[in-house]
Amino acid sequence: MRYNRQILLHDFDVAGQERLQRSRVLVVGLGGLGCPAALYLAAAGVGELLLADGDDVELSNLQRQIAHGDDDIGTNKAQSVAAAIGALNHEVKLEVIPRALVEDSMPELVEKVDLVVDTTDNYPVRFALNRACIAARVPLVSGAAVRTEGQVAVFDPVRGGPCYRCLYASDDAATALSCSESGVLAPLVGVIGSLQAMEALKLLSGFGETLRGKLLLLDLRTMDIRQLTLPPRAGCPDCAHLHP
Ligand SMILES: [Zn+2]
Helix, strand or coil: CCCHHHHCCCCCHHHHHHHHHCCEEEEECCCCCHHHHHHHHHHHCCCEEEEECCCECCHHHCCCCCCCCHHHCCCEHHHHHHHHHHHHCCCCEEEEECCCCCHHHHHHHHHCCCEEEECCCCHHHHHHHHHHHHHHCCCEEEEEEEECEEEEEEECHHHCCCCHHHHCCCCCHHHCCCHHHHCECHHHHHHHHHHHHHHHHHHHHCCCCCCECEEEEEECCCCEEEEEECCCCCCCCCCHHHCC
16 A cells, blocks of 8 residues: 555556565765655665765754754764654665765675665765776766756666766866855755656666666756766776776
């Protein structure tokens, strides 16, 4: 009964639901993108979620990080989202990782999941997650949001298309915009995080067509929404060995 509305979709069906139930997903970053992404994955019945974040909830997060509330200020974000999911769906198994992931700790985590959702705002972590996902042959659902602009992509170079590193020739984090400096309008992170959950559900269940090999760009200020096809970049240090 709980999952009836999605089982009604013909191409999803009971088989899709069972695939979700058998799936394990790592969500890295439980902020603006990670809150809606993790809540939707839990509500939809993904079997197990690993939630990683080293930060505590602050007052300025509450404008957009909708799994956290006033009483969660000072609580670790992964812990806070785990509590919200616990109230939402008892069937989901949870592993809380209340620390910032460093590259050395990633392979062990990424190897035991079917998919990684990157909801961080940290370039070194994004690049390291990309490498860990390629090594473990695990798809990476990437999202970013600042001001009114966002992007979503699926990186799965083992099965075709580019990796995250193909988009950025250098790992120069100095050019990265952050919400703390540039601002963000709250529903934007809900839109982007929800699209990441949608892509994850499609990849796990086999339903629909994913954004693999494409980059979805949205500007909610004008509602300009575009899709770019991304070829793998020749000489990419992280995935060139997959497309010689
Ligand atoms: Zn690449």
